[in-house]
Amino acid sequence: TSFGYKQVREEEKSKLVGNVFSSVASSYDLMNDLMSVSLHKLWKDRLVSKLNPFPGMKHLDVAGGTGDVAFRVLERIKSVSHRAGTLTDTEEDTHIYVCDINPNMLNVGKKRAAERGYNGEHCLSWIQGDAEALSFEDGSMDGYTIAFGIRNVTHIEKALAEAYRVLKRGGRFLCLELSHVDVPVFKEIYDVYSFSVVPTMGELVAGDRQSYQYLVESIRRFPNQEKFAQMIQEAGFQRVEYENLVGGVVAIHSGLKL
Ligand code: SAM
Secondary structure, X not given: OHHHHHHHHHHHHHHHHHHHHHHHHHHHHHHHHHHOOOHHHHHHHHHHHHHOOOOOOEEEEEOOOOOHHHHHHHHHHHHHOOOOOOOOHHHHOOEEEEEEOOHHHXXXXXXXXXXXXXXXXXXXXXXXXXXXXXXOOOOOEEEEEEXXXXXXXXXXXXXXXXXXXXXXXXXXXXXXXXXXXOOOOHHHHHHHHHHHHHHHHHHHHHOOHHHXXXXXXXXXXXXXXXXXXXXXXXXXXXXXXXXXXXXXXXXXXXXXXX
């Protein structure tokens, strides 16, 4: 039946995603830098500046992997109150939860946190979990971010419904994702880059062509900017908008739970 077929495809996808990130965890940060010529750092900066983090906030970064977004949120909160080093009283209520389905990615993140001297900070938690079934309470978060993660979840609608559920009223949803380029000529160049260069780089640097081929295919299959914005709205969010970066190579979608 078509349902049976769908079921198998979904199981395959979950397994594939699991394998991809287990096998790339150790080379993940390096590959990110290479593939995006370090642009992903600027994109994440932009994401976090849109979040506008504040001392005392409860924030959830889903598919948080090796901690890139969480570290930025924390650093921004510290800089908001102009106090380097230890947290002030309000800041002590700050809590950033990094949730990821893959323990290998989280372990890399924990190690990086220790290297940055964050092991004394009690405001960072690393939690293994699925974006589609979060273990956090309803209305418990001021912010929710997901960077380069939603493309990998099996049911996007479920992840969006969970994002909506865990946010407080007034809470902000932000999603950074590789999206669809719609600029002539640049689109053709980008196609060559993603179909030929990325898998070859994956093979040479990470020794894993298949995972990076999967990455490129998953970008093609992901809904375009407008369609995705509509899905966010359907999940209940308001004031949904998006910003394209580098002609739509990536997009940042946002919404509020009002
Ligand atoms: N957000 C990090 C960043 O921007 O560097 C990591 C992005 S990485 C491309 C995608 C992450 O999504 C991986 O760490 C993977 O384990 C995680 N992931 C995939 N499916 C997930 C799911 N259903 N729930 C939570 N995390 C998931």
